[in-house]
Amino acid sequence: MRTQARWQIRIFFIIWLLFLWTFVKAPFTFLILNTFLGYIPIEISFHIRNDFPKHGIFFWVLIILWLLFYPNAPYLLTDLFHLSLLNPYTYDGLLRSTLHIWIYFTIELISVLFCVFLGFWSLNHVAGTITERYFKHARWLEVVLVLILTFLSSVGIYAGRFLRIHTIYLFISPDLIIHRLMGMWTEPMLEFVGLMMIIQLLAYWLSHLVYNQQLGRTYHDDSK
Numbered sequence: 001m002r003t004q005a006r007w008q009i010r011i012f013f014i015i016w017l018l019f020l021w022t023f024v025k026a027p028f029t030f031l032i033l034n035t036f037l038g039y040i041p042i043e044i045s046f047h048i049r050n051d052f053p054k055h056g057i058f059f060w061v062l063i064i065l066w067l068l069f070y071p072n073a074p075y076l077l078t079d080l081f082h083l084s085l086l087n088p089y090t091y092d093g094l095l096r097s098t099l100h101i102w103i104y105f106t107i108e109l110i111s112v113l114f115c116v117f118l119g120f121w122s123l124n125h126v127a128g129t130i131t132e133r134y135f136k137h138a139r140w141l142e143v144v145l146v147l148i149l150t151f152l153s154s155v156g157i158y159a160g161r162f163l164r165i166h167t168i169y170l171f172i173s174p175d176l177i178i179h180r181l182m183g184m185w186t187e188p189m190l191e192f193v194g195l196m197m198i199i200q201l202l203a204y205w206l207s208h209l210v211y212n213q214q215l216g217r218t219y220h221d222d223s224k
Contacts (some may be wrong), residue, residue, distance in 0.1 A: 003177060006046050009042070012115070014144070016035070016110070016111070016114070017032065017035060020032045020035060020107070027082070028082065028108065030082070031107065033109050034079060035114070037069065037072035037075075037166070038076050038111070038116075038119065038197065039115060039118075040069040040071055040072065041072065041119060042073065042119060043116055044062060044066040044122075045066055045121075045122035045125050045126055047062060048125070050129055050132050056194075061132070063130065065223070066126055067149065067152065070122065070123065070156075071152075071153040071154075071155075073116060073118070073120075073122070073154060074196070074200055074203075075160050075161065076112045076116055076155075077116055078157065079112065080112060081107065082108070083108060084100045086100075088105075097125070110222075117207070119155025120207045121207055123146065123149060123153075123200075123204055124146075124207050126149075128142060130142075130145060131145060146204060147201075147203070150198060150204070153196075154193040154195055154197050154200065156194050157196055158184070159180075159184065162184075162189075162192075163180055163181075163184060165177055183218070
């Protein structure tokens with residue numbers, strides 16, 4: 001991603017977070033923290049390149065940090081269920097046209113779209129960077145890597161949504177969190193993880209197509 005685009009994203013994020021802090025009221029104040037956490041892996045991915053960090057240890061430290069925070073981006077998809085708090089339907093099953101409802105619908109959707117789509121871009125970027133750096137002659141490993149990362153992020157989404165575990169808890173009380181993570185492997189949990197993987201892999205495939213199309217267009221324009 002070009003430097004100009006990265007700074008546009010950063011500026012929008014700061015403005016949007018200030019907007020949420022100023023205007024969003026309960027019970028939707030969760031959007032402030034969730035949007036902030038969802039942006040962290042996006043910012044980390046901006047600093048991951050094939051040639052940076054040059055030292056392998058620092059490179060993998062960034063990758064691990066990205067992986068720890070990445071589930072927070074697609075996690076916002078599950079926040080859409082909170083729209084039910086607005087009681088959007090009338091008694092006869094029709095959607096209400098109340099401005100208050102649609103304002104909060106717009107606000108939540110902007111946070112979700114911003115973090116989720118850029119989060120999937122970061123997945124595409126990180127997987128491609130690792131493959132390019134270490135497996136240049138085995139591009140098929142990128143698919144395997146995406147599957148592994150998507151599985152891990154789906155597990156993270158489950159832990160965040162149903163066990164109420166935030167990424168920051170891994171640094172505050174790791175022993176307690178690891179104990180809870182070890183006991184969460186049930187059939188409903190695996191069903192949820194499977195469904196989240198389907199959603200994420202479909203989104204990854206679409207973003208991958210768009211990203212490659214854009215690269216192809218840029219290369220074609222530069223060759224003229």
